[in-house]
Amino acid sequence: MVGRTATELGRGNDPLVRWIEGAAGEGGAERSALGPDGRPRTYRVLTRALPAETGKRPGLLGVAVDVTEESQLRSEIEQHDLKRLRELAEPKPEAEAFGYSVSHDLRAPVRAVSGFAEILLEDHGESLSDEARLLVKRIAAAGATMSAMVEGMLSLSQLGSVELQRTSIDLSALVREVWAEVLLAEKGRAVEFRAADGLTLWADASLVRSVIQNLLGNAFKYTRGRQGAKVEFGMAHADGEAHFFVRDNGSGFDMAHAGRLFGVFHRLHHAREFEGTGIGLATAQRIVVRHGGRIWAEARPGEGATFRFTFGPQRS
Numbered sequence: 001m002v003g004r005t006a007t008e009l010g011r012g013n014d015p016l017v018r019w020i021e022g023a024a025g026e027g028g029a030e031r032s033a034l035g036p037d038g039r040p041r042t043y044r045v046l047t048r049a050l051p052a053e054t055g056k057r058p059g060l061l062g063v064a065v066d067v068t069e070e071s072q073l074r075s076e077i078e079q080h081d082l083k084r085l086r087e088l089a090e091p092k093p094e095a096e097a098f099g100y101s102v103s104h105d106l107r108a109p110v111r112a113v114s115g116f117a118e119i120l121l122e123d124h125g126e127s128l129s130d131e132a133r134l135l136v137k138r139i140a141a142a143g144a145t146m147s148a149m150v151e152g153m154l155s156l157s158q159l160g161s162v163e164l165q166r167t168s169i170d171l172s173a174l175v176r177e178v179w180a181e182v183l184l185a186e187k188g189r190a191v192e193f194r195a196a197d198g199l200t201l202w203a204d205a206s207l208v209r210s211v212i213q214n215l216l217g218n219a220f221k222y223t224r225g226r227q228g229a230k231v232e233f234g235m236a237h238a239d240g241e242a243h244f245f246v247r248d249n250g251s252g253f254d255m256a257h258a259g260r261l262f263g264v265f266h267r268l269h270h271a272r273e274f275e276g277t278g279i280g281l282a283t284a285q286r287i288v289v290r291h292g293g294r295i296w297a298e299a300r301p302g303e304g305a306t307f308r309f310t311f312g313p314q315r316s
Contacts, residue, residue, distance in 0.1 A: 035066070043064040043067065121133065172195055189229070192230045202314045223250035288311060296308055
């Protein structure tokens, strides 16, 4: 058998043998092929290059291990985890109705607090002491913050009832458009921005825009004060799955607290450091889960963060 090919040995049509022969150097990959019983099986094909003697062709050792049961179990676990994530992210109808009712009913009184504080400053500010004016300004600012939170909660509570209107999206163009809007919030800041070309998506355009706004807005915010600030949008592959990502070199966070990221009103930075309502990431997660996708993050304190996300199965 030494020095002869698989074809010469009568095994040239065996797909596992072909994969082994076509392998380069050392490596391993899972492949599907019919087993001895004629049913589809999953094999992990492992190869190792063998040293060649002087003047002879090098050899290749190949082993195909049947991992069908292991592969099926792993797939079942992944599907279970995804299903559980969707269940956790999707609110119950009662909770959703309650959230909508509360946030809707809060809009008027919160706006009234902010409005009356502004009127007091405009019409009677000169007659107030410096301390009184400062207190009224704080009331107006707190009212504005609470108003933004109420609006965020209202939008979040409505996501479950919004029917998805999937269309073909030029994601690269959308990302650049949103980034231009983000820059208007704080003119003059120098942030290096890169976005991959040619990215497309089959999803609800308005909801996708909301996800991109939240993620790019956060990246822009958390790079504030960073010399050589950088933000990047692109696509990557991991575990056989393509996903999009938003990466920055900003303040980052401790991964020990990552479980709180997508909770409503949960913040990993104090409001004195970075403004926000604590609803943006919860909204982003709800949107990607509604599309059948998922979102996760990687970060280190002081070294930036990367948010990765998918939008579920795409149109072929």
